[in-house]
Amino acid sequence: MYVDYNCCVSRSTAEWKKERNRPNGREYLNWVRLKAVPPTRGAVRGAVDLRRFYGIKARLMALRKAVKPDPGLWLPLLAEYRLTSLPNDTLLEGTLHEDLTGASPEVVAALEAWPASAHLRNEGDRTQVALVYQATDERGRGPWLHLALFAATMVSTMAAGALMAGIDPLGTRVFRLGETVIPYPTGLDLSALLLGAPFALPFMGVLLAHEMAHYVAARVNRVRATLPYFIPFPPYFSIIGTVGAFIRLKGPTIRRATLFDVGASGPLASFALSLPMLAIGLALSQVAPGRATMATPFVIQFDGQPLWLGNGAIMHVLATWFAPGVLGETPVLLHPLALAGWLGLFVTALNLLPLGQLDGGHILYALLPKHQGKVARLFMLALFPLGFLWWGWWAWALLIALLHRGRINHPPVVQAEESIGRARRTVGWLLVAIFFLTFVPVPLNI
Numbered sequence: 443m444y445v446d447y448n449c450c451v452s453r454s455t456a457e458w459k460k461e462r463n464r465p466n467g468r469e470y471l472n473w474v475r476l477k478a479v480p481p482t483r484g485a486v487r488g489a490v491d492l493r494r495f496y497g498i499k500a501r502l503m504a505l506r507k508a509v510k511p512d513p514g515l516w517l518p519l520l521a522e523y524r525l526t527s528l529p530n531d532t533l534l535e536g537t538l539h540e541d542l543t544g545a546s547p548e549v550v551a552a553l554e555a556w557p558a559s560a561h562l563r564n565e566g567d568r569t570q571v572a573l574v575y576q577a578t579d580e581r582g583r584g585p586w587l588h589l590a591l592f593a594a595t596m597v598s599t600m601a602a603g604a605l606m607a608g609i610d611p612l613g614t615r616v617f618r619l620g621e622t623v624i625p626y627p628t629g630l631d632l633s634a635l636l637l638g639a640p641f642a643l644p645f646m647g648v649l650l651a652h653e654m655a656h657y658v659a660a661r662v663n664r665v666r667a668t669l670p671y672f673i674p675f676p677p678y679f680s681i682i683g684t685v686g687a688f689i690r691l692k693g694p695t696i697r698r699a700t701l702f703d704v705g706a707s708g709p710l711a712s713f714a715l716s717l718p719m720l721a722i723g724l725a726l727s728q729v730a731p732g733r734a735t736m737a738t739p740f741v742i743q744f745d746g747q748p749l750w751l752g753n754g755a756i757m758h759v760l761a762t763w764f765a766p767g768v769l770g771e772t773p774v775l776l777h778p779l780a781l782a783g784w785l786g787l788f789v790t791a792l793n794l795l796p797l798g799q800l801d802g803g804h805i806l807y808a809l810l811p812k813h814q815g816k817v818a819r820l821f822m823l824a825l826f827p828l829g830f831l832w833w834g835w836w837a838w839a840l841l842i843a844l845l846h847r848g849r850i851n852h853p854p855v856v857q858a859e860e861s862i863g864r865a866r867r868t869v870g871w872l873l874v875a876i877f878f879l880t881f882v883p884v885p886l887n888i
Contacts, residue, residue, distance in 0.1 A: 515552055516573060523571075530666070530692040534573040535856060543569055559664055561696045563857050572696050572856045576666070588669040595672035595684050596646055602683035603638025603778060605745045611635040614678065625678040641778035645682065648715050648786035652793075653687050655711035656704055663700040666693040681744050682785060696856045698808040702866050705804025706873055709790050713876055716786025720757070723780025724764040729772050736770035738887045742781055750887040751776070751784060752832075754791070756879040787880040792838070794877035796821055798846035799853075802877065807852035808862055809870045815851040822850055831884045 513534050517523065523536030542549055544562045549569075553560055558575035604611045611634035612627035653670035660667035672687040695701045730741050730748075738750035739761065750773075753761075758769070765774045776784065794802040797818050807814040822839060829836035842850065862870075 513573070513575075515555055516571070519548055519552060520571065528694060531574050531576055531694060533694055533856065534571075534575075536571050538569040538571060540568065559693075561857060563859070570857060574694060574696070576693075585669055588671060591672045591674065592646075592650075592670070594674040595687075596642060597635070598674040598677060598683035599642035599646055600635050600638035600683070602677035602681060602744075603641030604634055604636075605638070605677055605681075606641060606742055606778065606781075607637045608743065608746060609634045609637050610745065611638070612677075625676075627676075641782055642683070644719055644779055644782035645785055648712050648719070648782060648789070649684075649687050651715050652708040652712040652789070653689050655707035656689050659704045659707035660689070660691060663695075663703055664693075665691055665695060665700060665704065667691050681749065686789065694856060697859055698811065698855055699859065699862045699866060701804050701855055702808035702862055702870065705801045705808065706866075706869060709794055709801050709805075709873055709876065710869075712786050712790045712793075713880070716783045716790065717756075717760075718783075719779055719786060720783030721760050721764050723777045723783050724761055724774070726777040727765055727780050728775045728777075729767040730775040732773050734770060734773040737884050739770050739774055740776050740780075740784065741773045742776050747888075751781075752882040752884040752886065754787070754880055754882040756787065757784065757882070788882055788885060791877055791880040791882065794873060794880075795842075797842050798850045800842070802873075803850075803852050805870050805873055809867060811852075811854075811858060818850040818852075828883060832886060834885065 513525070513532075516534065516536070519538055519542060520536035521539045523534060526533040526535070538544075538546075538549065544550075544564075549562075556573065558573065561572040561574075563570045563572075601611050611631045613629040613631070614625050615628055617624045617626060649672070650670065657667050657669065668690045670687045670689050673685045675683060675685050677683045691704070695704065732741075734741070734750075736753060738752050740751040740753070740757075742749050742751065761769050761774060766772075767774060793800055794805070796802040796806040796814060803814065803818065806817060810817075822842075825835045825839040829839070861867075
């Protein structure tokens with residue numbers, strides 16, 4: 443989850459004042475009047491010589507936690523600046539005075555004394571500065587909530603896997619309220635629960651790899667992030683026992699390159715794991731009685747009821763190579779490992795939709811920042827006719843609209859560099875291809 447930068451405060455160094463009811467509906471903060479003073483000249487003892495490191499797109503980082511950051515250290519060096527209050531951080535953006543660069547002694551001294559992250563970048567003949575410092579003290583928060591949610595989700599997905607194997611580990615009974623039937627558990631049979639492990643373990647492995655790839659990429663890029671939050675869900679209402687997982691970024695993404703690294707890492711990890719899972723699982727699958735269609739050639743059993751799963755380009759190729767029977771004519775009863783791989787590819791495709799702050803939105807904004815909004819609107823419109831094939835596309839579109847408060851355009855980054863580099867562009871277009879290869883128009887048919 444990325445920070446929306448539309449809430450920033452923008453004023454010169456001469457004066458700050460409170461504003462309300464701006465067009466974006468945000469409430470601006472109240473800052474005291476500050477007087478701009480000229481930068482102080484002089485030699486700096488103990489300063490590191492950064493001249494040989496400084497370039498057109500240099501990024502200077504420091505992550506010291508012992509000293510509380512003092513923005514006043516930088517204000518005399520800035521011709522103009524603005525402060526942004528974020529939920530967990532404060533962001534100070536500004537432009538150095540014309541006679542200052544990143545190698546100037548005063549700037550080097552300020553960088554040495556600044557105990558948080560600092561980003562410098564040349565734009566023309568001026569140097570832009572972005573300083574991030576933590577606004578909230580989060581010491582003492584351990585991983586216990588994350589571990590508890592992971593354990594609960596493991597249990598719920600194992601219960602779903604056991605139900606697919608034809609065993610109910612929860613002793614399910616139903617409560618009838620008129621024509622409404624509400625299932626509820628009455629116990630937990632651990633031996634029966636273990637029958638769901640062949641599905642739950644590989645599937646949870648895919649989800650964990652996806653989210654931890656995001657987490658590691660964020661940490662590598664010095665963006666604070668939470669551990670994954672897994673979301674358990676009763677298998678009666680979600681046949682896989684979960685509605686997914688997510689991490690929350692607690693610091694801003696300054697550059698498009700950072701945005702790309704964090705956004706692309708998850709889909710790459712889940713795709714790389716799911717592909718061999720599906721191939722091996724298809725080889726272990728069996729032919730089921732009945733007739734299949736090319737749109738939904740795969741079938742699973744859930745509590746004794748058949749559920750048909752859809753076909754995509756890469757699923758079609760792998761099934762043609764590895765699955766038994768004739769694809770599109772004889773139903774393929776998926777092995778639990780094949781189901782975990784199928785779901786992993788489907789989750790990858792969902793996350794690669796170029797909408798808002800989904801992974802696909804981050805990637806497309808990093809690749810084509812001027813065109814992401816147009817593409818997002820086209821995809822949002824495309825979900826409407828797709829809903830006639832599977833109603834879940836309407837639910838997904840509604841969920842995206844609610845989570846993003848109706849905004850599907852990606853918010854801008856702080857320092858938008860001209861290019862993210864050839865390697866990232868290549869990986870980005872590869873992920874665009876992966877989206878179309880893994881997309882399933884009709885994922886589920888009951």
